[in-house]
Amino acid sequence: MMKNNISYIDKVRENILDHLKTYQHSETIYNASKYSIEAGGKGLRPLLLFTALEALDTDIEKGISAASAIEMIHTYSLIHDDLPAMDNDDLRRGKPTNHIVFGEAAAILAGDNLLNESFNVIAKDKNLSAEVRIKLVETISNRSGQSGMISGQMLDIEAENRKTSLEELESIHAYKTGALIKAPVLSACIIAQAAPEISERLEKFSEVIGVLFQIKDDILDLEGNPELTGKNTGSDAKKGKVTYISELGLNGAKEALAKKVSEANSILNSLDELISTAGLRKIVQMFAERDQ
Template sequence: MENNLSGIAKVRANILNHLNTYQHSETIYNASKYSIEAGGKGLRPLLLFTVLEALGESPDKGISAASAIEMIHTYSLIHDDLPAMDNDDLRRGKPTNHIVFGEGTAILAGDNLLNESFNVIAKDKELTAEVRIRLVETISTASGQSGMISGQMLDIEAEKRATTLEELETIHAYKTGALIKAPVTAACIIADAAQEVTRRLENFSEVIGVLFQIKDDILDMEGNPELTGKNTGSDVKKGKVTYVSELGLDGAKGALADKVDEAYRILDSLNELISTAGLRKIVQKFAERDQ
Protein backbone atom coordinates (compact mmCIF):
# COMPACT_ATOMS: atom_id res chain seq x y z
CA MET A 1 0.00 0.00 0.00
CA GLU A 2 2.79 2.46 0.89
CA ASN A 3 4.52 1.87 -2.46
CA ASN A 4 1.24 2.48 -4.22
CA LEU A 5 0.73 5.72 -2.30
CA SER A 6 4.11 6.90 -3.62
CA GLY A 7 2.83 5.94 -7.08
CA ILE A 8 0.23 8.70 -6.77
CA ALA A 9 3.09 11.22 -6.67
CA LYS A 10 4.47 9.61 -9.84
CA VAL A 11 1.07 10.05 -11.49
CA ARG A 12 0.93 13.75 -10.72
CA ALA A 13 4.53 14.22 -11.87
CA ASN A 14 3.69 12.37 -15.08
CA ILE A 15 0.66 14.58 -15.72
CA LEU A 16 2.57 17.80 -15.11
CA ASN A 17 5.46 16.66 -17.29
CA HIS A 18 3.03 15.85 -20.10
CA LEU A 19 1.24 19.20 -19.81
CA ASN A 20 4.54 21.09 -19.74
CA THR A 21 5.88 19.23 -22.79
CA TYR A 22 2.90 20.29 -24.92
CA GLN A 23 2.52 23.77 -23.48
CA HIS A 24 1.44 26.43 -25.97
CA SER A 25 -0.84 28.63 -23.85
CA GLU A 26 0.74 29.54 -20.53
CA THR A 27 -2.68 30.46 -19.11
CA ILE A 28 -4.23 27.07 -19.87
CA TYR A 29 -1.14 25.29 -18.60
CA ASN A 30 -1.21 27.23 -15.32
CA ALA A 31 -4.94 26.69 -14.82
CA SER A 32 -4.67 22.96 -15.55
CA LYS A 33 -1.59 22.67 -13.34
CA TYR A 34 -3.35 24.50 -10.50
CA SER A 35 -6.05 21.86 -10.14
CA ILE A 36 -3.67 18.92 -10.58
CA GLU A 37 -1.29 20.33 -7.96
CA ALA A 38 -4.19 20.88 -5.55
CA GLY A 39 -3.77 17.18 -4.88
CA GLY A 40 -6.79 15.25 -3.72
CA LYS A 41 -7.13 11.75 -2.39
CA GLY A 42 -5.72 9.93 -5.42
CA LEU A 43 -8.00 6.97 -4.67
CA ARG A 44 -8.53 5.98 -8.29
CA PRO A 45 -4.80 5.65 -9.11
CA LEU A 46 -4.33 3.87 -5.79
CA LEU A 47 -7.07 1.42 -6.72
CA LEU A 48 -5.53 0.77 -10.15
CA PHE A 49 -2.08 0.15 -8.68
CA THR A 50 -3.45 -2.12 -5.96
CA VAL A 51 -5.36 -4.27 -8.45
CA LEU A 52 -2.25 -4.55 -10.64
CA GLU A 53 -0.28 -5.67 -7.62
CA ALA A 54 -2.99 -8.19 -6.68
CA LEU A 55 -2.70 -9.59 -10.21
CA GLY A 56 1.08 -9.93 -9.94
CA GLU A 57 1.99 -6.97 -12.15
CA SER A 58 4.18 -3.96 -11.44
CA PRO A 59 2.10 -0.88 -10.54
CA ASP A 60 4.39 1.18 -12.79
CA LYS A 61 2.72 -0.41 -15.82
CA GLY A 62 -0.41 1.54 -14.88
CA ILE A 63 1.09 5.04 -14.65
CA SER A 64 -0.38 6.32 -17.93
CA ALA A 65 -3.84 4.83 -17.32
CA ALA A 66 -3.86 6.16 -13.75
CA SER A 67 -2.76 9.58 -15.04
CA ALA A 68 -5.58 9.65 -17.58
CA ILE A 69 -8.20 8.73 -15.00
CA GLU A 70 -6.89 11.33 -12.54
CA MET A 71 -6.94 13.99 -15.27
CA ILE A 72 -10.53 13.14 -16.15
CA HIS A 73 -11.56 13.14 -12.49
CA THR A 74 -9.91 16.54 -11.99
CA TYR A 75 -11.56 18.00 -15.09
CA SER A 76 -14.94 16.82 -13.81
CA LEU A 77 -14.36 18.60 -10.50
CA ILE A 78 -13.38 21.85 -12.26
CA HIS A 79 -16.62 21.73 -14.24
CA ASP A 80 -18.73 20.60 -11.25
CA ASP A 81 -17.62 23.68 -9.34
CA LEU A 82 -18.67 26.13 -12.06
CA PRO A 83 -21.51 28.62 -11.39
CA ALA A 84 -23.73 26.81 -13.90
CA MET A 85 -23.24 23.53 -12.01
CA ASP A 86 -22.65 23.35 -8.22
CA ASN A 87 -21.27 26.91 -7.90
CA ASP A 88 -18.64 26.00 -5.30
CA ASP A 89 -15.81 28.28 -4.23
CA LEU A 90 -13.68 25.74 -2.35
CA ARG A 91 -12.13 22.50 -3.64
CA ARG A 92 -9.35 20.42 -2.08
CA GLY A 93 -8.89 23.20 0.48
CA LYS A 94 -8.19 25.85 -2.17
CA PRO A 95 -10.30 28.37 -4.11
CA THR A 96 -11.93 26.62 -7.05
CA ASN A 97 -10.42 26.99 -10.51
CA HIS A 98 -12.95 29.52 -11.81
CA ILE A 99 -12.50 31.69 -8.71
CA VAL A 100 -8.78 31.97 -9.45
CA PHE A 101 -8.69 31.99 -13.26
CA GLY A 102 -12.18 33.01 -14.34
CA GLU A 103 -15.03 30.92 -15.67
CA GLY A 104 -13.94 30.77 -19.31
CA THR A 105 -10.41 29.67 -18.48
CA ALA A 106 -11.70 27.07 -16.00
CA ILE A 107 -13.94 25.55 -18.67
CA LEU A 108 -11.00 25.33 -21.07
CA ALA A 109 -8.69 23.93 -18.38
CA GLY A 110 -11.22 21.14 -17.79
CA ASP A 111 -11.53 20.52 -21.52
CA ASN A 112 -7.74 20.43 -21.78
CA LEU A 113 -7.35 17.79 -19.06
CA LEU A 114 -10.04 15.62 -20.65
CA ASN A 115 -8.48 15.71 -24.11
CA GLU A 116 -4.88 15.35 -22.96
CA SER A 117 -5.79 12.36 -20.80
CA PHE A 118 -6.12 10.16 -23.88
CA ASN A 119 -2.91 11.62 -25.31
CA VAL A 120 -1.07 10.35 -22.22
CA ILE A 121 -2.24 6.79 -22.89
CA ALA A 122 -1.62 7.00 -26.64
CA LYS A 123 2.01 7.97 -26.09
CA ASP A 124 2.79 5.16 -23.60
CA LYS A 125 4.99 2.93 -25.73
CA GLU A 126 5.50 0.53 -22.81
CA LEU A 127 2.02 -0.81 -23.57
CA THR A 128 1.02 -2.56 -26.77
CA ALA A 129 -1.21 -0.73 -29.25
CA GLU A 130 -4.03 -3.20 -28.52
CA VAL A 131 -3.86 -2.54 -24.77
CA ARG A 132 -3.79 1.22 -25.33
CA ILE A 133 -6.88 1.05 -27.55
CA ARG A 134 -8.73 -1.04 -24.97
CA LEU A 135 -7.75 1.39 -22.21
CA VAL A 136 -8.99 4.38 -24.21
CA GLU A 137 -12.26 2.58 -24.92
CA THR A 138 -12.75 1.64 -21.26
CA ILE A 139 -11.91 5.04 -19.80
CA SER A 140 -13.81 7.08 -22.41
CA THR A 141 -16.89 4.89 -21.91
CA ALA A 142 -16.69 5.32 -18.14
CA SER A 143 -16.35 9.10 -18.40
CA GLY A 144 -18.79 9.75 -21.27
CA GLN A 145 -22.52 9.44 -21.80
CA SER A 146 -22.46 5.77 -20.83
CA GLY A 147 -20.97 6.72 -17.47
CA MET A 148 -20.05 9.87 -15.58
CA ILE A 149 -21.65 12.45 -17.89
CA SER A 150 -25.05 10.74 -17.80
CA GLY A 151 -24.74 10.43 -14.02
CA GLN A 152 -24.07 14.15 -13.72
CA MET A 153 -27.05 14.95 -15.94
CA LEU A 154 -29.33 12.67 -13.93
CA ASP A 155 -28.06 14.34 -10.76
CA ILE A 156 -28.97 17.80 -12.09
CA GLU A 157 -32.41 16.60 -13.15
CA ALA A 158 -33.00 14.99 -9.75
CA GLU A 159 -32.70 18.38 -8.05
CA LYS A 160 -36.01 19.41 -9.61
CA ARG A 161 -38.18 16.55 -8.30
CA ALA A 162 -38.60 13.87 -5.66
CA THR A 163 -36.11 11.03 -6.13
CA THR A 164 -36.31 7.46 -4.90
CA LEU A 165 -33.43 5.55 -3.31
CA GLU A 166 -33.32 3.31 -6.39
CA GLU A 167 -32.94 6.37 -8.64
CA LEU A 168 -30.23 7.73 -6.34
CA GLU A 169 -28.29 4.48 -6.66
CA THR A 170 -28.59 4.67 -10.45
CA ILE A 171 -27.32 8.25 -10.48
CA HIS A 172 -24.24 7.40 -8.47
CA ALA A 173 -23.57 4.15 -10.32
CA TYR A 174 -22.89 6.40 -13.31
CA LYS A 175 -21.72 9.66 -11.75
CA THR A 176 -19.25 8.22 -9.22
CA GLY A 177 -19.16 4.47 -9.72
CA ALA A 178 -18.18 4.41 -13.40
CA LEU A 179 -14.90 6.21 -12.76
CA ILE A 180 -14.15 3.93 -9.80
CA LYS A 181 -14.81 0.83 -11.88
CA ALA A 182 -12.59 2.15 -14.71
CA PRO A 183 -9.24 1.78 -12.88
CA VAL A 184 -10.15 -1.78 -11.91
CA THR A 185 -11.02 -2.72 -15.48
CA ALA A 186 -7.91 -0.90 -16.73
CA ALA A 187 -5.69 -2.91 -14.38
CA CYS A 188 -7.30 -6.15 -15.57
CA ILE A 189 -6.64 -5.16 -19.19
CA ILE A 190 -2.99 -4.30 -18.49
CA ALA A 191 -2.46 -7.55 -16.55
CA ASP A 192 -4.44 -9.65 -19.05
CA ALA A 193 -6.48 -11.06 -16.15
CA ALA A 194 -8.70 -14.10 -16.57
CA GLN A 195 -12.31 -13.36 -17.47
CA GLU A 196 -13.74 -14.68 -14.18
CA VAL A 197 -11.23 -12.72 -12.11
CA THR A 198 -12.08 -9.57 -14.10
CA ARG A 199 -15.80 -10.14 -13.55
CA ARG A 200 -15.44 -10.49 -9.80
CA LEU A 201 -13.09 -7.53 -9.51
CA GLU A 202 -15.50 -5.37 -11.51
CA ASN A 203 -18.29 -6.49 -9.18
CA PHE A 204 -16.07 -5.49 -6.27
CA SER A 205 -15.49 -2.07 -7.85
CA GLU A 206 -19.24 -1.51 -8.24
CA VAL A 207 -19.75 -2.21 -4.53
CA ILE A 208 -16.95 0.08 -3.36
CA GLY A 209 -18.22 2.75 -5.76
CA VAL A 210 -21.48 2.86 -3.80
CA LEU A 211 -19.52 2.61 -0.55
CA PHE A 212 -17.43 5.61 -1.61
CA GLN A 213 -20.50 7.73 -2.37
CA ILE A 214 -22.27 6.86 0.88
CA LYS A 215 -19.15 7.88 2.80
CA ASP A 216 -18.97 11.09 0.75
CA ASP A 217 -22.54 11.96 1.72
CA ILE A 218 -21.80 11.26 5.38
CA LEU A 219 -18.69 13.46 5.26
CA ASP A 220 -20.74 16.24 3.66
CA MET A 221 -22.80 16.29 6.84
CA GLU A 222 -20.22 15.73 9.56
CA GLY A 223 -16.78 16.01 7.97
CA ASN A 224 -14.12 18.52 8.98
CA PRO A 225 -13.80 21.14 6.18
CA GLU A 226 -10.08 21.45 6.96
CA LEU A 227 -9.71 17.77 6.06
CA THR A 228 -12.34 17.37 3.34
CA GLY A 229 -11.27 20.56 1.58
CA LYS A 230 -14.86 21.64 0.97
CA ASN A 231 -17.65 23.25 2.94
CA THR A 232 -19.81 21.01 5.17
CA GLY A 233 -23.50 20.76 4.31
CA SER A 234 -23.09 21.98 0.74
CA ASP A 235 -25.32 19.23 -0.67
CA VAL A 236 -28.16 20.11 1.72
CA LYS A 237 -27.96 23.79 0.82
CA LYS A 238 -28.29 22.89 -2.87
CA GLY A 239 -31.23 20.55 -2.23
CA LYS A 240 -29.33 17.55 -3.55
CA VAL A 241 -30.64 14.05 -2.94
CA THR A 242 -28.09 12.02 -0.98
CA TYR A 243 -27.94 8.78 0.95
CA VAL A 244 -28.19 10.84 4.14
CA SER A 245 -31.26 12.76 2.95
CA GLU A 246 -32.93 9.48 1.96
CA LEU A 247 -31.86 7.23 4.83
CA GLY A 248 -30.90 9.63 7.61
CA LEU A 249 -27.39 9.81 9.03
CA ASP A 250 -27.68 6.57 11.03
CA GLY A 251 -29.31 4.79 8.08
CA ALA A 252 -26.51 5.90 5.77
CA LYS A 253 -23.92 4.62 8.21
CA GLY A 254 -25.76 1.28 8.32
CA ALA A 255 -25.79 1.13 4.52
CA LEU A 256 -22.06 1.88 4.53
CA ALA A 257 -21.40 -1.04 6.88
CA ASP A 258 -23.46 -3.34 4.63
CA LYS A 259 -21.38 -2.38 1.60
CA VAL A 260 -18.15 -2.97 3.52
CA ASP A 261 -19.34 -6.49 4.35
CA GLU A 262 -20.36 -7.11 0.74
CA ALA A 263 -16.96 -5.95 -0.55
CA TYR A 264 -15.16 -8.30 1.83
CA ARG A 265 -17.36 -11.22 0.74
CA ILE A 266 -16.36 -10.68 -2.88
CA LEU A 267 -12.69 -10.59 -1.88
CA ASP A 268 -13.19 -13.81 0.07
CA SER A 269 -14.34 -15.42 -3.18
CA LEU A 270 -11.10 -14.29 -4.85
CA ASN A 271 -8.71 -15.54 -2.17
CA GLU A 272 -7.76 -18.66 -4.11
CA LEU A 273 -7.19 -16.74 -7.34
CA ILE A 274 -5.30 -13.56 -6.44
CA SER A 275 -3.70 -11.77 -3.49
CA THR A 276 -6.44 -9.72 -1.82
CA ALA A 277 -4.56 -8.18 1.13
CA GLY A 278 -4.05 -4.81 -0.58
CA LEU A 279 -7.66 -4.67 -1.75
CA ARG A 280 -8.87 -5.26 1.81
CA LYS A 281 -6.89 -2.19 2.85
CA ILE A 282 -8.59 -0.27 0.02
CA VAL A 283 -12.03 -1.14 1.45
CA GLN A 284 -10.91 0.05 4.86
CA LYS A 285 -9.44 3.24 3.40
CA PHE A 286 -12.63 4.04 1.48
CA ALA A 287 -14.85 3.39 4.49
CA GLU A 288 -12.77 5.11 7.18
CA ARG A 289 -11.46 8.14 5.26
CA ASP A 290 -11.96 11.58 6.75
CA GLN A 291 -11.57 13.50 3.53
Protein backbone atom coordinates in the same frame (compact mmCIF):
# COMPACT_ATOMS: atom_id res chain seq x y z
CA MET B 1 3.10 -2.61 -0.28
CA MET B 2 0.28 -0.06 0.22
CA LYS B 3 2.80 2.64 1.19
CA ASN B 4 4.73 2.01 -2.03
CA ASN B 5 1.52 2.32 -4.01
CA ILE B 6 0.74 5.63 -2.32
CA SER B 7 4.18 6.94 -3.31
CA TYR B 8 3.28 6.20 -6.93
CA ILE B 9 0.53 8.82 -6.75
CA ASP B 10 3.30 11.45 -6.76
CA LYS B 11 4.71 9.78 -9.88
CA VAL B 12 1.29 10.06 -11.50
CA ARG B 13 1.12 13.79 -10.85
CA GLU B 14 4.69 14.27 -12.06
CA ASN B 15 3.81 12.37 -15.22
CA ILE B 16 0.76 14.57 -15.81
CA LEU B 17 2.68 17.80 -15.26
CA ASP B 18 5.55 16.66 -17.49
CA HIS B 19 3.06 15.90 -20.25
CA LEU B 20 1.27 19.24 -19.89
CA LYS B 21 4.57 21.14 -19.84
CA THR B 22 5.80 19.42 -23.01
CA TYR B 23 2.70 20.25 -25.04
CA GLN B 24 1.77 23.69 -23.69
CA HIS B 25 1.04 26.54 -26.11
CA SER B 26 -1.18 28.73 -23.94
CA GLU B 27 0.44 29.71 -20.67
CA THR B 28 -2.95 30.46 -19.13
CA ILE B 29 -4.41 27.04 -19.92
CA TYR B 30 -1.22 25.35 -18.74
CA ASN B 31 -1.26 27.26 -15.44
CA ALA B 32 -4.99 26.66 -14.87
CA SER B 33 -4.61 22.94 -15.59
CA LYS B 34 -1.49 22.73 -13.43
CA TYR B 35 -3.24 24.56 -10.56
CA SER B 36 -5.91 21.88 -10.14
CA ILE B 37 -3.50 18.97 -10.60
CA GLU B 38 -1.11 20.41 -8.02
CA ALA B 39 -3.99 21.02 -5.60
CA GLY B 40 -3.49 17.37 -4.77
CA GLY B 41 -6.45 15.41 -3.57
CA LYS B 42 -6.58 11.89 -2.25
CA GLY B 43 -5.40 10.12 -5.39
CA LEU B 44 -7.69 7.21 -4.55
CA ARG B 45 -8.35 6.21 -8.16
CA PRO B 46 -4.65 5.81 -9.05
CA LEU B 47 -4.13 4.03 -5.73
CA LEU B 48 -6.97 1.65 -6.57
CA LEU B 49 -5.46 0.93 -10.00
CA PHE B 50 -2.00 0.23 -8.57
CA THR B 51 -3.42 -1.94 -5.79
CA ALA B 52 -5.44 -3.96 -8.30
CA LEU B 53 -2.32 -4.45 -10.44
CA GLU B 54 -0.45 -5.62 -7.35
CA ALA B 55 -3.27 -8.06 -6.56
CA LEU B 56 -2.94 -9.37 -10.12
CA ASP B 57 0.84 -9.79 -9.70
CA THR B 58 1.63 -7.20 -12.38
CA ASP B 59 4.30 -4.47 -12.36
CA ILE B 60 2.53 -1.33 -11.19
CA GLU B 61 4.81 0.83 -13.36
CA LYS B 62 2.68 -0.37 -16.29
CA GLY B 63 -0.30 1.47 -14.81
CA ILE B 64 1.16 4.98 -14.64
CA SER B 65 -0.30 6.27 -17.92
CA ALA B 66 -3.78 4.84 -17.23
CA ALA B 67 -3.69 6.16 -13.67
CA SER B 68 -2.59 9.56 -14.99
CA ALA B 69 -5.45 9.61 -17.50
CA ILE B 70 -8.05 8.72 -14.87
CA GLU B 71 -6.70 11.34 -12.45
CA MET B 72 -6.79 13.97 -15.23
CA ILE B 73 -10.40 13.09 -16.03
CA HIS B 74 -11.37 13.15 -12.37
CA THR B 75 -9.71 16.56 -11.93
CA TYR B 76 -11.40 17.98 -15.03
CA SER B 77 -14.77 16.80 -13.70
CA LEU B 78 -14.15 18.62 -10.42
CA ILE B 79 -13.20 21.85 -12.21
CA HIS B 80 -16.45 21.71 -14.18
CA ASP B 81 -18.53 20.59 -11.17
CA ASP B 82 -17.43 23.69 -9.28
CA LEU B 83 -18.54 26.13 -12.02
CA PRO B 84 -21.45 28.52 -11.35
CA ALA B 85 -23.63 26.66 -13.85
CA MET B 86 -23.07 23.39 -11.95
CA ASP B 87 -22.47 23.31 -8.18
CA ASN B 88 -21.15 26.89 -7.88
CA ASP B 89 -18.51 26.03 -5.26
CA ASP B 90 -15.66 28.33 -4.26
CA LEU B 91 -13.52 25.84 -2.31
CA ARG B 92 -11.94 22.60 -3.55
CA ARG B 93 -9.14 20.60 -1.95
CA GLY B 94 -8.70 23.42 0.54
CA LYS B 95 -8.03 26.04 -2.15
CA PRO B 96 -10.14 28.49 -4.14
CA THR B 97 -11.78 26.69 -7.05
CA ASN B 98 -10.30 27.00 -10.52
CA HIS B 99 -12.81 29.50 -11.86
CA ILE B 100 -12.37 31.72 -8.81
CA VAL B 101 -8.64 32.00 -9.59
CA PHE B 102 -8.59 31.95 -13.41
CA GLY B 103 -12.13 32.93 -14.42
CA GLU B 104 -14.91 30.80 -15.88
CA ALA B 105 -13.63 30.67 -19.46
CA ALA B 106 -10.15 29.49 -18.49
CA ALA B 107 -11.60 26.97 -16.02
CA ILE B 108 -13.85 25.48 -18.70
CA LEU B 109 -10.95 25.21 -21.12
CA ALA B 110 -8.60 23.83 -18.46
CA GLY B 111 -11.12 21.06 -17.81
CA ASP B 112 -11.47 20.41 -21.54
CA ASN B 113 -7.69 20.33 -21.80
CA LEU B 114 -7.25 17.72 -19.07
CA LEU B 115 -9.95 15.53 -20.61
CA ASN B 116 -8.44 15.58 -24.08
CA GLU B 117 -4.83 15.23 -22.98
CA SER B 118 -5.71 12.27 -20.75
CA PHE B 119 -6.11 10.05 -23.79
CA ASN B 120 -2.94 11.46 -25.33
CA VAL B 121 -1.04 10.27 -22.24
CA ILE B 122 -2.23 6.70 -22.84
CA ALA B 123 -1.70 6.85 -26.60
CA LYS B 124 1.94 7.83 -26.16
CA ASP B 125 2.79 5.07 -23.65
CA LYS B 126 5.07 2.80 -25.65
CA ASN B 127 5.48 0.48 -22.66
CA LEU B 128 2.02 -0.89 -23.44
CA SER B 129 1.00 -2.67 -26.61
CA ALA B 130 -1.22 -0.88 -29.11
CA GLU B 131 -4.00 -3.36 -28.33
CA VAL B 132 -3.84 -2.64 -24.60
CA ARG B 133 -3.77 1.13 -25.20
CA ILE B 134 -6.86 0.94 -27.43
CA LYS B 135 -8.72 -1.12 -24.82
CA LEU B 136 -7.75 1.34 -22.08
CA VAL B 137 -8.96 4.33 -24.10
CA GLU B 138 -12.23 2.55 -24.87
CA THR B 139 -12.79 1.49 -21.26
CA ILE B 140 -11.89 4.80 -19.63
CA SER B 141 -13.85 6.88 -22.16
CA ASN B 142 -16.92 4.67 -21.69
CA ARG B 143 -16.78 5.13 -17.92
CA SER B 144 -16.24 8.89 -18.13
CA GLY B 145 -18.57 9.76 -21.04
CA GLN B 146 -22.30 9.57 -21.63
CA SER B 147 -22.43 5.90 -20.69
CA GLY B 148 -20.83 6.73 -17.35
CA MET B 149 -19.93 9.82 -15.35
CA ILE B 150 -21.42 12.47 -17.67
CA SER B 151 -24.86 10.87 -17.60
CA GLY B 152 -24.60 10.54 -13.83
CA GLN B 153 -23.85 14.23 -13.49
CA MET B 154 -26.85 15.14 -15.63
CA LEU B 155 -29.14 12.77 -13.75
CA ASP B 156 -27.93 14.27 -10.48
CA ILE B 157 -28.79 17.79 -11.67
CA GLU B 158 -32.22 16.67 -12.89
CA ALA B 159 -32.95 15.07 -9.49
CA GLU B 160 -32.37 18.26 -7.50
CA ASN B 161 -35.24 19.51 -5.33
CA ARG B 162 -37.58 16.62 -6.07
CA LYS B 163 -38.44 13.32 -4.43
CA THR B 164 -36.50 10.32 -5.69
CA SER B 165 -36.48 6.64 -4.86
CA LEU B 166 -33.52 4.83 -3.34
CA GLU B 167 -33.29 2.85 -6.59
CA GLU B 168 -32.97 6.07 -8.60
CA LEU B 169 -30.39 7.41 -6.17
CA GLU B 170 -28.27 4.29 -6.56
CA SER B 171 -28.57 4.50 -10.35
CA ILE B 172 -27.44 8.15 -10.36
CA HIS B 173 -24.35 7.43 -8.31
CA ALA B 174 -23.51 4.21 -10.13
CA TYR B 175 -22.85 6.51 -13.07
CA LYS B 176 -21.77 9.78 -11.44
CA THR B 177 -19.26 8.33 -8.96
CA GLY B 178 -19.14 4.58 -9.47
CA ALA B 179 -18.15 4.61 -13.14
CA LEU B 180 -14.87 6.39 -12.48
CA ILE B 181 -14.21 4.09 -9.51
CA LYS B 182 -14.76 1.11 -11.80
CA ALA B 183 -12.37 2.47 -14.46
CA PRO B 184 -9.13 1.88 -12.46
CA VAL B 185 -10.07 -1.72 -11.65
CA LEU B 186 -11.05 -2.53 -15.22
CA SER B 187 -7.87 -0.82 -16.46
CA ALA B 188 -5.77 -2.98 -14.16
CA CYS B 189 -7.49 -6.11 -15.50
CA ILE B 190 -6.73 -5.01 -19.07
CA ILE B 191 -3.07 -4.27 -18.34
CA ALA B 192 -2.63 -7.53 -16.41
CA GLN B 193 -4.63 -9.51 -18.99
CA ALA B 194 -6.59 -11.04 -16.14
CA ALA B 195 -8.70 -14.15 -16.68
CA PRO B 196 -12.39 -13.44 -17.41
CA GLU B 197 -13.52 -15.03 -14.13
CA ILE B 198 -11.24 -12.73 -12.14
CA SER B 199 -12.14 -9.65 -14.19
CA GLU B 200 -15.86 -10.24 -13.70
CA ARG B 201 -15.56 -10.55 -9.92
CA LEU B 202 -13.28 -7.50 -9.70
CA GLU B 203 -15.74 -5.52 -11.79
CA LYS B 204 -18.50 -6.42 -9.33
CA PHE B 205 -16.17 -5.47 -6.48
CA SER B 206 -15.56 -2.07 -8.09
CA GLU B 207 -19.31 -1.49 -8.42
CA VAL B 208 -19.79 -2.14 -4.71
CA ILE B 209 -16.95 0.10 -3.55
CA GLY B 210 -18.19 2.82 -5.91
CA VAL B 211 -21.45 2.92 -3.96
CA LEU B 212 -19.53 2.61 -0.69
CA PHE B 213 -17.41 5.62 -1.68
CA GLN B 214 -20.46 7.77 -2.45
CA ILE B 215 -22.24 6.87 0.78
CA LYS B 216 -19.15 7.93 2.73
CA ASP B 217 -18.96 11.14 0.66
CA ASP B 218 -22.54 11.97 1.63
CA ILE B 219 -21.78 11.32 5.30
CA LEU B 220 -18.69 13.54 5.16
CA ASP B 221 -20.70 16.32 3.52
CA LEU B 222 -22.82 16.38 6.66
CA GLU B 223 -20.33 15.75 9.45
CA GLY B 224 -16.88 16.09 7.90
CA ASN B 225 -14.23 18.61 8.93
CA PRO B 226 -13.75 21.21 6.14
CA GLU B 227 -10.08 21.49 7.08
CA LEU B 228 -9.68 17.81 6.24
CA THR B 229 -12.18 17.43 3.39
CA GLY B 230 -10.97 20.60 1.69
CA LYS B 231 -14.51 21.69 0.82
CA ASN B 232 -17.49 23.24 2.53
CA THR B 233 -19.86 20.94 4.45
CA GLY B 234 -23.63 20.97 4.15
CA SER B 235 -23.52 21.99 0.49
CA ASP B 236 -25.61 19.04 -0.71
CA ALA B 237 -28.60 19.97 1.46
CA LYS B 238 -28.36 23.64 0.48
CA LYS B 239 -28.52 22.72 -3.21
CA GLY B 240 -31.35 20.25 -2.78
CA LYS B 241 -29.16 17.34 -3.82
CA VAL B 242 -30.52 13.83 -3.45
CA THR B 243 -28.12 11.87 -1.22
CA TYR B 244 -28.02 8.76 0.92
CA ILE B 245 -28.52 11.09 3.90
CA SER B 246 -31.64 12.68 2.43
CA GLU B 247 -33.09 9.25 1.59
CA LEU B 248 -31.98 7.13 4.54
CA GLY B 249 -31.01 9.60 7.27
CA LEU B 250 -27.56 9.65 8.84
CA ASN B 251 -27.95 6.38 10.78
CA GLY B 252 -29.48 4.65 7.76
CA ALA B 253 -26.60 5.82 5.56
CA LYS B 254 -24.08 4.47 8.06
CA GLU B 255 -25.90 1.13 8.09
CA ALA B 256 -25.85 1.06 4.28
CA LEU B 257 -22.12 1.81 4.36
CA ALA B 258 -21.48 -1.14 6.69
CA LYS B 259 -23.46 -3.44 4.39
CA LYS B 260 -21.37 -2.38 1.39
CA VAL B 261 -18.16 -3.01 3.33
CA SER B 262 -19.38 -6.52 4.09
CA GLU B 263 -20.43 -7.09 0.47
CA ALA B 264 -17.07 -5.91 -0.88
CA ASN B 265 -15.14 -8.17 1.49
CA SER B 266 -17.38 -11.09 0.59
CA ILE B 267 -16.43 -10.69 -3.08
CA LEU B 268 -12.76 -10.60 -2.10
CA ASN B 269 -13.28 -13.79 -0.08
CA SER B 270 -14.32 -15.50 -3.32
CA LEU B 271 -11.07 -14.34 -4.94
CA ASP B 272 -8.69 -15.39 -2.17
CA GLU B 273 -7.50 -18.52 -3.96
CA LEU B 274 -7.04 -16.69 -7.28
CA ILE B 275 -5.29 -13.42 -6.42
CA SER B 276 -3.73 -11.58 -3.48
CA THR B 277 -6.57 -9.59 -1.90
CA ALA B 278 -4.82 -8.02 1.12
CA GLY B 279 -4.26 -4.65 -0.56
CA LEU B 280 -7.81 -4.47 -1.88
CA ARG B 281 -9.14 -5.15 1.61
CA LYS B 282 -7.14 -2.14 2.83
CA ILE B 283 -8.75 -0.09 0.05
CA VAL B 284 -12.21 -1.08 1.32
CA GLN B 285 -11.22 -0.02 4.83
CA MET B 286 -9.72 3.23 3.54
CA PHE B 287 -12.84 4.11 1.55
CA ALA B 288 -15.08 3.40 4.53
CA GLU B 289 -13.02 5.13 7.23
CA ARG B 290 -11.61 8.13 5.35
CA ASP B 291 -12.06 11.61 6.84
CA GLN B 292 -11.50 13.53 3.62
